[in-house]
Amino acid sequence: MQPYQNPNLDIAGRDACPVESMGHAVRFSDENQKRFAELLTRYPTKQAAVLPTLWMAQEEFGWCSTEVIEYVAELLDLPPSHVYGVVSFYTMYYRRPMGKYHIQLCTNISCMLMGGETILECLREKLGIGLGETTPDGLISLDEVECLAACDIAPMCQMNDEYHGPFTPESVGQFVDQLRARGK
Amino acid sequence: MAKVTIQINGQEVQAEEGLNLIEAARAAGVEIPHFCYHPGLGVDGNCRQCLIEIEGVSKLQIACNSFVKEGLAFRTDSDRVKQMQAGVLEFLFLNHPLDCPICDQSGECLLQDYYMSNGKYESRLDLPKHHKRKAVPVGPRVMLDAERCVLCTRCTRFCDQVTKTGELRIVNRGYRAEITTFPGRELDNDYSLNTVDICPVGALTSRDFRFQKRVWHLRTAKSLCTGCARGCNTYLEFDDGKAYRYRPRENMAVNDFWMCDPGRVTYKELNDNRLDVAIVEGQERPFHEALELAGSWINEAVGSGKGSDAVVLVSPQCSTEVLYAAKKFALDVLGTTRVGGGNVRPAGVEDEILRRADTNPNSRGLEALGLTRNPADLLSDGGSVLLIFGDDPIGFQKDLADGIQTFQRVIYVGSNENSTSGAAGLALPMAPHSECDGTFVNFEGRVQRFRKAFTPRGDALWGPNLLARIAEFTGDEFGWNGPKDLWQELTSNEPTFANLEYAQVGDEGRLLDAGQDAGRDAGVTAPASGR
Numbered sequence: 117m118q119p120y121q122n123p124n125l126d127i128a129g130r131d132a133c134p135v136e137s138m139g140h141a142v143r144f145s146d147e148n149q150k151r152f153a154e155l156l157t158r159y160p161t162k163q164a165a166v167l168p169t170l171w172m173a174q175e176e177f178g179w180c181s182t183e184v185i186e187y188v189a190e191l192l193d194l195p196p197s198h199v200y201g202v203v204s205f206y207t208m209y210y211r212r213p214m215g216k217y218h219i220q221l222c223t224n225i226s227c228m229l230m231g232g233e234t235i236l237e238c239l240r241e242k243l244g245i246g247l248g249e250t251t252p253d254g255l256i257s258l259d260e261v262e263c264l265a266a267c268d269i270a271p272m273c274q275m276n277d278e279y280h281g282p283f284t285p286e287s288v289g290q291f292v293d294q295l296r297a298r299g300k
Numbered sequence: 301m302a303k304v305t306i307q308i309n310g311q312e313v314q315a316e317e318g319l320n321l322i323e324a325a326r327a328a329g330v331e332i333p334h335f336c337y338h339p340g341l342g343v344d345g346n347c348r349q350c351l352i353e354i355e356g357v358s359k360l361q362i363a364c365n366s367f368v369k370e371g372l373a374f375r376t377d378s379d380r381v382k383q384m385q386a387g388v389l390e391f392l393f394l395n396h397p398l399d400c401p402i403c404d405q406s407g408e409c410l411l412q413d414y415y416m417s418n419g420k421y422e423s424r425l426d427l428p429k430h431h432k433r434k435a436v437p438v439g440p441r442v443m444l445d446a447e448r449c450v451l452c453t454r455c456t457r458f459c460d461q462v463t464k465t466g467e468l469r470i471v472n473r474g475y476r477a478e479i480t481t482f483p484g485r486e487l488d489n490d491y492s493l494n495t496v497d498i499c500p501v502g503a504l505t506s507r508d509f510r511f512q513k514r515v516w517h518l519r520t521a522k523s524l525c526t527g528c529a530r531g532c533n534t535y536l537e538f539d540d541g542k543a544y545r546y547r548p549r550e551n552m553a554v555n556d557f558w559m560c561d562p563g564r565v566t567y568k569e570l571n572d573n574r575l576d577v578a579i580v581e582g583q584e585r586p587f588h589e590a591l592e593l594a595g596s597w598i599n600e601a602v603g604s605g606k607g608s609d610a611v612v613l614v615s616p617q618c619s620t621e622v623l624y625a626a627k628k629f630a631l632d633v634l635g636t637t638r639v640g641g642g643n644v645r646p647a648g649v650e651d652e653i654l655r656r657a658d659t660n661p662n663s664r665g666l667e668a669l670g671l672t673r674n675p676a677d678l679l680s681d682g683g684s685v686l687l688i689f690g691d692d693p694i695g696f697q698k699d700l701a702d703g704i705q706t707f708q709r710v711i712y713v714g715s716n717e718n719s720t721s722g723a724a725g726l727a728l729p730m731a732p733h734s735e736c737d738g739t740f741v742n743f744e745g746r747v748q749r750f751r752k753a754f755t756p757r758g759d760a761l762w763g764p765n766l767l768a769r770i771a772e773f774t775g776d777e778f779g780w781n782g783p784k785d786l787w788q789e790l791t792s793n794e795p796t797f798a799n800l801e802y803a804q805v806g807d808e809g810r811l812l813d814a815g816q817d818a819g820r821d822a823g824v825t826a827p828a829s830g831r
């Protein structure tokens with residue numbers, strides 16, 4: 117048996133769901149303001165538009181900081197705590213700054229059988245970061261996800277809106293080099 | 301609404317059509333366990349604890365969201381129901397810490413109650429429990445223990461529906477879900493402590509009451525909040541001559557199920573800074589000596605024909621009984637018509653929920669007895685003897701000190717030491733509303749009773765009795781055989797209170813002009829605990 121350790125010592129001071137701050141207020145671009153106005157017409161209540169509005173905000177601002185949450189809450193006449201609850205529920209709303217390229221590597225069963233975990237190790241080594249982290253230059257973020265329904269190209273990943281695969285340890289290195297070149 | 305016949309556990313009962321089954325069962329004396337449903341917050345249906353078996357419906361249904369209709373029959377005692385309720389409870393308990401020995405909710409916790417009534421299973425969990433944050437100050441008055449929470453959302457719905465401030469939400473999901481506020485914000489509305497009352501478990505506790513007392517040691521008296529003119533109905537909880545907390549008492553005509561945070565702390569006045577003994581010129585003196593001194597001062601004034609020169613300054617902080625006795629003392633013993641008083645306190649915060657700008661509990665009672673006068677006017681000409689009842693005129697209005705100083709003799713009768721008791725030549729201890737029976741009349745003219753919790757502290761006496769003791773030295777016939785006796789005299793002498801028996805006032809109060817009384821809102825009722 118392991119010696120008893122009070123797990124609460126670790127938890128007591130932590131936020132229930134940490135969200136970082138951008139340090140500045142945000143506002144939709146003119147184009148997104150128009151899109152937002154159009155969006156509202158599609159729903160019976162403002163509250164119903166919270167998911168697409170957050171998605172639009174994440175597209176424009178990159179991630180859902182406290183400022184983004186407050187802005188969306190203000191737009192939809194909701195308490196910020198409500199939007200915070202929504203953001204915390206869904207894994208695809210990011211509560212920390214993300215790199216320009218977000219690699220979401222699948223390690224679910226098909227990809228795992230085809231060597232997905234090896235690919236993950238290669239990515240970690242090549243990028244020098246762990247899961248949930250971003251390279252110091254802010255270019256690439258790495259996450260692990262469940263099945264993306266692209267088992268035909270396993271092992272694969274989603275990079276922003278694009279699917280890439282199948283990877284070998286060599287090809288995934290080239291993939292990262294291409295991203296670095298694209299990001300310059 | 302129409303009464304219809306339904307069957308609960310095979311027993312035929314009459315129930316109001318459209319009432320939900322938790323309330324219908326409760327009215328028939330059957331308790332259906334539940335966490336998320338609260339009569340003041342409506343149906344949410346998330347906890348699934350109130351599952352019952354309705355005849356003709358194959359699956360178990362939640363009682364909170366099923367409603368009474370003619371011929372409905374349901375069971376709360378079948379094996380299926382019991383097994384399902386125990387199963388739901390097992391899920392709720394899965395990660396619940398075994399905190400009871402150090403948990404403040406212990407003794408008034410629904411998890412404990414339902415485990416004993418509907419659980420009593422052996423734990424099947426052989427994995428470590430998931431732990432969440434403990435002792436998180438989510439607000440200046442409320443402490444959160446996230447791992448005790450059953451996620452019933454009563455608190456979040458309270459902040460959405462009642463205060464409309466929406467501070468609290470559930471974040472994350474699955475077993476990691478917990479209650480919290482937006483980063484950097486607090487649960488800091490004027491009604492935040494109601495979330496502690498309605499929390500069915502020990503997740504939200506009052507930072508003021510935490511670790512002060514085990515609840516099973518507390519005794520309870522029906523009382524009233526003295527924080528403002530609303531007169532929220534409360535339970536005053538006490539032990540051994542000390543008040544520990546107020547809890548709101550349901551009264552749909554006055555405060556529903558709630559009370560405000562500033563009102564809640566007014567119980568502290570009943571403990572702190574009390575005037576327990578008689579004080580003469582700053583020195584503590586035996587009570588009978590002080591009474592004799594008061595009697596001699598009054599005899600001196602009345603004997604020299606200056607009785608009509610005396611002033612009795614009363615306060616809307618006093619009970620109707622004390623006001624009546626003071627009025628009678630002025631008219632009959634002193635022979636003065638200079639009796640009355642009014643608000644000396646700064647205006648409070650008024651909101652659309654409960655709080656009123658008038659921070660006195662009995663302004664309408666004062667008015668109904670014809671005693672409303674401007675304190676400054678009353679004091680303006682000075683005089684022989686000044687008798688001050690309750691409150692702290694000097695502390696709240698410095699200007700009044702000058703008027704008070706112009707009197708030859710100043711007697712203060714009150715419950716707390718303050719600037720006025722210090723300035724008076726003689727200060728006599730009077731029992732506050734925790735230590736006697738009496739009434740206040742709230743802002744809409746509703747006469748409400750408060751009950752004695754414990755015997756008066758120190759030498760303190762019920763106000764009318766104190767006056768009777770002074771009158772012994774003046775030789776006047778004066779005094780009553782307790783509050784009920786006084787009330788009977790009051791109702792026959794004061795036309796505004798005519799024919800208003802204690803029995804009519806009851807627990808819900810009664811409007812002075814009973815014709816206006818629309819009565820209690822029809823519909824839901826909750827048990828005394830406000831669950």
